[in-house]
Amino acid sequence: MLKRLFPHPYLTLTLIVFWFLLVNQWKVGSLVMAVFLATVIPHLTSAWWPDRPKVRRPFGLAAYSILVMWDVIVANFQVARIVLFMPKDKIRSAWVTVPLDLRSPEAITLLAGTITMTPGTLTADMSACGRALLIHSLHAPDPAAVRDDIKARYEARLKRIFE
Numbered sequence: 001m002l003k004r005l006f007p008h009p010y011l012t013l014t015l016i017v018f019w020f021l022l023v024n025q026w027k028v029g030s031l032v033m034a035v036f037l038a039t040v041i042p043h044l045t046s047a048w049w050p051d052r053p054k055v056r057r058p059f060g061l062a063a064y065s066i067l068v069m070w071d072v073i074v075a076n077f078q079v080a081r082i083v084l085f086m087p088k089d090k091i092r093s094a095w096v097t098v099p100l101d102l103r104s105p106e107a108i109t110l111l112a113g114t115i116t117m118t119p120g121t122l123t124a125d126m127s128a129c130g131r132a133l134l135i136h137s138l139h140a141p142d143p144a145a146v147r148d149d150i151k152a153r154y155e156a157r158l159k160r161i162f163e
Helices: 009-024 028-048 058-085 105-117 143-161
Strands: 096-101 121-126 132-137
Touching: 009 028, 058 105, 058 143, 096 143, 105 121, 105 132, 105 143, 132 143
Parallel strands: none
Antiparallel strands: 096 132, 121 132
16 A cells, blocks of 8 residues: 555655755645655656665665765865865866676666765766766876775665665
8 A cells, every 4th residue: 555655655755855955844834745745756757667776775875875965065175175275287187987886777876976966076977888987086196096985985885775
């Protein structure tokens, strides 16, 4: 019964949380609207989600979200330092290819989004076979270290969460 009402429960919870963040009001009307939208939107989009993403560790996903928020805050200060104080000739931008061990499309999408959300890095492309991401880094004196950091910090956690 619950699976029919909430075909994608994580999407439903995410929509409710984001609705409250958007309206910034903790009122009954906001709750009713959040629950309504969080119930209707997954049903309207279910044709494009034939399979539910398999989240093996939901608490790991929450911890991952906190890690990403922290990294975004820290990266903002790092990018500000680079842009404001580093001489232009010392900035070493680089294209970095990150080979993927992930197979889940949802996990790969989350990894690409995480990289793009973190200031100073951008996911520019994915290989045709889906086995590598092309990342641009604002300052990467050692591109291999950037690749290894992404794989260890983000990809390994996503692999534990989704696969």
